[in-house]
Amino acid sequence: MLERLNDAMAHVERHLDRPVGADELARIALTSEYHFRRMFSALAGMPLSEYLRRRRLTVAGAEVLAGERTLLDIAVRYGYGSGEACARAFRALHGVGPGEARRTGAALRSQPRMAFRLVVEGSTTMQYRIVAKDEFRVVGKKVRVPLVYEGANPAVVEFVRGLGTATVRRIQELSDQEPEGIVAVCDDLDPSRTEGTELDYYHAVVTDAPVPADLDALTVPAGTWAVFANTGPYPQALQTLWADVFAQWFPSNPYRSRPGPEILRTRPTPDGTTATSELWLPVERTPV
Numbered sequence: 001m002l003e004r005l006n007d008a009m010a011h012v013e014r015h016l017d018r019p020v021g022a023d024e025l026a027r028i029a030l031t032s033e034y035h036f037r038r039m040f041s042a043l044a045g046m047p048l049s050e051y052l053r054r055r056r057l058t059v060a061g062a063e064v065l066a067g068e069r070t071l072l073d074i075a076v077r078y079g080y081g082s083g084e085a086c087a088r089a090f091r092a093l094h095g096v097g098p099g100e101a102r103r104t105g106a107a108l109r110s111q112p113r114m115a116f117r118l119v120v121e122g123s124t125t126m127q128y129r130i131v132a133k134d135e136f137r138v139v140g141k142k143v144r145v146p147l148v149y150e151g152a153n154p155a156v157v158e159f160v161r162g163l164g165t166a167t168v169r170r171i172q173e174l175s176d177q178e179p180e181g182i183v184a185v186c187d188d189l190d191p192s193r194t195e196g197t198e199l200d201y202y203h204a205v206v207t208d209a210p211v212p213a214d215l216d217a218l219t220v221p222a223g224t225w226a227v228f229a230n231t232g233p234y235p236q237a238l239q240t241l242w243a244d245v246f247a248q249w250f251p252s253n254p255y256r257s258r259p260g261p262e263i264l265r266t267r268p269t270p271d272g273t274t275a276t277s278e279l280w281l282p283v284e285r286t287p288v
Helices: 002-014 022-029 033-044 048-066 071-077 083-094 098-104 154-161 165-172 236-252
Strands: 127-133 136-146 183-187 198-207 216-220 223-233 255-257 262-268 274-285
Touching: 002 022, 002 033, 002 048, 022 033, 033 048, 033 236, 033 255, 048 071, 048 083, 048 098, 071 083, 071 098, 083 098, 136 154, 136 165, 136 183, 154 198, 165 198, 198 216, 223 236, 236 255, 236 274
Parallel strands: none
Antiparallel strands: 127 223, 136 198, 136 216, 183 198, 183 262, 223 274, 255 274, 262 274
């Protein structure tokens, strides 16, 4: 998988002067567009669209300093409809406009070319299982929140705090299958997965029980799930688990991610310093 990802990155480099779509790169990587976006953002630490923007502006910056093309020619070459649009994007990355950069020979920022490699560390073993589930419902309370990559999500913390003990207990009583008990469910994420974009967050349970009128519900079609478990310092161990799933597990196993909600079951110790977590991700077998 990583070799094919690198083939896609080489394709990007050959075509920085024209639009390159995620669907095009996914075909080169022999996977789905959904999985390609997920893999790239997890491994690169940024959305694909942001990487493409930075790489184009990095190469455009070199051409600005070289002085062989007009600024308008450079803007058009790298996909901007006007010199003004290019100048705004250029300044956002480099901290200086293209005209000033050319006049003064300013130092510019650079987004290095991305390449991926698998680092095998034999000191840890990832615990996982594959589960086939029939259609089920996620039932609880839902809120629309911004995506936050590191640390606690303040919007989620405030939302859960406001639910009240009685409501949470009533939701928990509806749990009738695994993952058991209260779970955190994320759904309807923006395809770019850019930090700050919004998603649906459910403080809920997985159930087949009838849905009370005052609760929110999400019907999840039948499908296959990869379930990853770990125990350790919270939330550091959980954040490491997320990274390892995409950096280690997916490249080494015949599965790819598919559209669907992501479900997290976390059981912290009384002092909150450590936790046992189960991460449920919707997957499908990679076509041979």
